[in-house]
Amino acid sequence: MTITSEIRSSRPSGRGPLRGKVTSLEVLCLLLVLALVLQDWLVGVLNVPQLRTASTVFVAVCVQAMPFLVFGVLISGAIAAFVPAGALRRLLPNRTALAVPVAGLAGVALPGCECASVPVARRLMQQGVPPAVALSFLLAAPAVNPIVLVATAVAFRDAPMMVPARFVGSLLTAVVMGWLWTRFGKAEWIAERALRKLEEKEGTSRWLVFAETARHDLVEAGGFLVLGGVFAAAFNVLVPTAWLEALGTQVVFGVIVMALLAVILALCSEADAFVAVSMSALPLLPRLVFLVVGPAVDVKLFALQAGTFGRRFASRFAPATFFVAIASALAAGAVFL
Amino acid sequence: MRRETQNILLILLGGALLKLSFTDMYLRYVKAGLQPLLIAAGAVMILLAVIAIARDLKGAKDTEDTAHAGGHAADSHDAHGHKASRSPWMLLLPVLAVFLISPPALGADTVNRSDRNAAQETKKGNGFAALPAGDVLPMSLTEFVTRTAWDDSGSLDDRTVKLTGFVVRKNDATYVARLAISCCAADASPIKVRMTGSGFEAMPTDQWVEVTGKVVPGSATKDTAYVPTFTVSDIAPIATPTDTYES
Numbered sequence: 001m002t003i004t005s006e007i008r009s010s011r012p013s014g015r016g017p018l019r020g021k022v023t024s025l026e027v028l029c030l031l032l033v034l035a036l037v038l039q040d041w042l043v044g045v046l047n048v049p050q051l052r053t054a055s056t057v058f059v060a061v062c063v064q065a066m067p068f069l070v071f072g073v074l075i076s077g078a079i080a081a082f083v084p085a086g087a088l089r090r091l092l093p094n095r096t097a098l099a100v101p102v103a104g105l106a107g108v109a110l111p112g113c114e115c116a117s118v119p120v121a122r123r124l125m126q127q128g129v130p131p132a133v134a135l136s137f138l139l140a141a142p143a144v145n146p147i148v149l150v151a152t153a154v155a156f157r158d159a160p161m162m163v164p165a166r167f168v169g170s171l172l173t174a175v176v177m178g179w180l181w182t183r184f185g186k187a188e189w190i191a192e193r194a195l196r197k198l199e200e201k202e203g204t205s206r207w208l209v210f211a212e213t214a215r216h217d218l219v220e221a222g223g224f225l226v227l228g229g230v231f232a233a234a235f236n237v238l239v240p241t242a243w244l245e246a247l248g249t250q251v252v253f254g255v256i257v258m259a260l261l262a263v264i265l266a267l268c269s270e271a272d273a274f275v276a277v278s279m280s281a282l283p284l285l286p287r288l289v290f291l292v293v294g295p296a297v298d299v300k301l302f303a304l305q306a307g308t309f310g311r312r313f314a315s316r317f318a319p320a321t322f323f324v325a326i327a328s329a330l331a332a333g334a335v336f337l
Numbered sequence: 338m339r340r341e342t343q344n345i346l347l348i349l350l351g352g353a354l355l356k357l358s359f360t361d362m363y364l365r366y367v368k369a370g371l372q373p374l375l376i377a378a379g380a381v382m383i384l385l386a387v388i389a390i391a392r393d394l395k396g397a398k399d400t401e402d403t404a405h406a407g408g409h410a411a412d413s414h415d416a417h418g419h420k421a422s423r424s425p426w427m428l429l430l431p432v433l434a435v436f437l438i439s440p441p442a443l444g445a446d447t448v449n450r451s452d453r454n455a456a457q458e459t460k461k462g463n464g465f466a467a468l469p470a471g472d473v474l475p476m477s478l479t480e481f482v483t484r485t486a487w488d489d490s491g492s493l494d495d496r497t498v499k500l501t502g503f504v505v506r507k508n509d510a511t512y513v514a515r516l517a518i519s520c521c522a523a524d525a526s527p528i529k530v531r532m533t534g535s536g537f538e539a540m541p542t543d544q545w546v547e548v549t550g551k552v553v554p555g556s557a558t559k560d561t562a563y564v565p566t567f568t569v570s571d572i573a574p575i576a577t578p579t580d581t582y583e584s
Contacts, residue, residue, distance in 0.1 A: 025341055025342050
């Protein structure tokens with residue numbers, strides 16, 4: 001593994017990507033000046049109802065998700081700085097097959113939405129937790145934590161069985177994906193940079209490691225989160241939701257349509273129950289599929305995973321999760337609904 | 338992307354979050370309850386960037402040599418991770434959106450994207466409380482629509498009600514509408530009441546209004562997709578409220 005030192009290589013005195021030429025700093029200044037000069041023109045161009053809606057949704061998705069991402073990178077920084085490598089592995093059962101469900105249940109302890117769990121899962125892998133275990137934590141955390149379950153209970157007052165159904169469906173998704181990764185997953189699918197540690201000189205204070213790791217993760221994951229926000233806003237305006245809702249009244253169609261809607265709407269897992277409950281024309285089962293698929297895979301999450309673990313990983317993991325989540329939701333629905 | 342540029346972007350983004358939360362602009366995008374979290378997130382972003390900048394300034398001198406020594410390793414890293422290092426540029430988009438464009442709260446366009454009328458969809462389990470007395474009853478659109486759809490006692494018939502919302506037009510019909518959000522504007526769902534009578538023709542779409550009038554009894558049925566009809570006796574334009582959403 002190449003050992004790199006982002007910190008050193010990119011110090012002011014260090015070598016920029018294009019030494020002696022234009023650096024990103026000048027590009028940023030130019031972009032800011034251009035944006036200021038063209039402000040009126042930009043506002044004019046965006047003054048179309050659809051574009052206004054899209055830009056509001058874009059800012060809303062970013063603003064809503066940022067606190068949770070910050071929370072996630074702080075935890076990720078704390079894991080990198082204060083948890084000795086190998087300590088987590090000793091806490092978990094030795095056999096990966098057993099550690100996977102344990103990690104899934106541990107997701108209960110991270111009360112955030114999906115944006116928080118991606119950087120945390122990555123740090124877990126760095127600290128020696130087997131990828132399968134970290135991935136099932138990644139999938140379980142946004143869906144089975146108490147905040148999300150309470151929100152689901154409040155939204156579905158008239159159908160309280162949705163809460164255990166969602167819990168079991170999401171946990172099943174996480175555990176099955178963990179086992180599938182144990183069996184079929186290849187370590188080389190995960191980009192090397194995801195597992196690389198920020199190298200620090202010996203004796204660097206742990207708090208500095210904490211701050212630097214959090215900052216690094218925030219900048220990287222933040223960019224991809226924004227990218228996901230762009231997609232979510234575009235789909236929000238381009239996809240005829242009303243038409244999809246009408247189509248979804250049939251159960252089989254409904255399951256497919258709601259699973260796709262969950263992916264493209266990219267709702268925060270604390271809010272999706274309220275959206276699901278408002279689609280009262282649909283039977284409960286498709287709405288359960290919506291709640292189980294949403295926190296496990298959506299466009300925002302796909303962008304984050306591709307950025308964190310690499311595109312080779314995301315293009316395999318996300319589709320697999322999509323189908324496993326639908327199957328798990330149907331199984332949970334058969335038991336509880 | 339250079340580390341200094343990343344830090345500047347982080348400060349800008351943190352500043353954008355702080356600006357939103359201190360000016361009530363955040364209410365266009367998220368619920369009021371998120372304000373403390375937004376302030377904390379913005380502060381943490383700025384703090385992390387400031388720590389990194391301070392550290393760079395302090396360490397600039399003694400890295401001069403190590404940077405050259407470690408130059409080779411850094412080269413191979415850059416070739417490998419070049420794609421990833423461009424992602425932070427995306428952080429500029431929300432910064433520009435907030436500071437330059439500051440998109441307005443959602444309005445008529447969003448209402449017309451769906452045929453749903455959200456409020457009536459959750460049936461009240463424990464019945465409806467008696468309405469307070471008084472000549473004109475101010476009421477949220479959510480409560481109004483829920484009552485017209487589910488309250489069989491006719492408690493609203495012959496009561497004069499005052500509703501607040503914005504004007505929406507679709508296929509010759511004019512509505513007074515609002516959006517309900519449960520987390521952020523991406524999950525907004527419409528609540529609307531059809532207006533009959535007169536006075537609203539001149540109002541532009543998206544204009545905020547207070548309408549006084551009476552419900553047409555039995556107008557919120559399955560055939561009308563539970564959109565009640567409201568006979569307008571008086572309509573007045575008002576300024577856009579700070580929090581445009583109902584929950």
